[in-house]
Amino acid sequence: MIHQEVYQTILKDCQEKNATLIAVSKFQSVEAIQALYDLGHRDFGENYVQELVEKQEVLPKDIRWHFIGNLQRNKVKDIAPFVHLIHSVDSIRLLNRIVSQAERFERPIDVLAQMHIAEEDTKFGMDDAEMIDFFEYYEKEVEGKGVSVKGVMGMSTYTSDQEKVKKEFKTLVERFHYLQSKHFIGKKEDFSIVSMGMSSDYKLALEMGSTMVRVGSSIFGARKEA
Numbered sequence: 001m002i003h004q005e006v007y008q009t010i011l012k013d014c015q016e017k018n019a020t021l022i023a024v025s026k027f028q029s030v031e032a033i034q035a036l037y038d039l040g041h042r043d044f045g046e047n048y049v050q051e052l053v054e055k056q057e058v059l060p061k062d063i064r065w066h067f068i069g070n071l072q073r074n075k076v077k078d079i080a081p082f083v084h085l086i087h088s089v090d091s092i093r094l095l096n097r098i099v100s101q102a103e104r105f106e107r108p109i110d111v112l113a114q115m116h117i118a119e120e121d122t123k124f125g126m127d128d129a130e131m132i133d134f135f136e137y138y139e140k141e142v143e144g145k146g147v148s149v150k151g152v153m154g155m156s157t158y159t160s161d162q163e164k165v166k167k168e169f170k171t172l173v174e175r176f177h178y179l180q181s182k183h184f185i186g187k188k189e190d191f192s193i194v195s196m197g198m199s200s201d202y203k204l205a206l207e208m209g210s211t212m213v214r215v216g217s218s219i220f221g222a223r224k225e226a
């Protein structure tokens, strides 16, 4: 069951800001994804490799699958043949594994650098120092070799305090602009994605400069978590 009216509203909000809406379908049925697909939707986000692979096999091949969960290096090979964008790259080791799988499957792979912006230490992502090392390494060793870092991704603190969330989104956007001016001079369009905002805060995220929002439960209803 999908919430069609809510979906249309969120889609319109995104279109007004030229942002991409990713429908986060983790724990949702193949039938629910197909129903949204039938409305014309193509961008879907998943958090778990096994679940994604199973869904990808049975659903239409023109779906753009976004991987947004914590990714183990030994699982990269399972999604490398078809994934559209990996949002959750937070280490050089993971980046290197994606490079080797892109070579193996002779398929370019686009990724985002996940930044730590929330206060809880349960949320993944790089801090400032890791981010600097990551992009220096990327520029020297990876750029132009099959894997492209297209932008940044972040998850805000789970809180009703909108001011706090706003501050965290602002931090992510500032880092994005810093990286753009440091590493993508003269090729800003190569680094143009800011993935931030979920069901509870997507509107704020769009106001703050998000170009990609990841919305699950508002569209599909509550998840039956495993």
Ligand SMILES: *Cc1c(COP(=O)(O)O)cnc(C)c1O
Binding pocket: 024, 026, 047, 068, 069, 155, 197, 198, 199, 200, 214, 215, 216, 217, 218
């Ligand atoms: C589950 C998830 C979402 C979607 O969350 P909702 O609150 O259901 O909109 C977005 N981003 C990430 C990284 C997620 O894990």
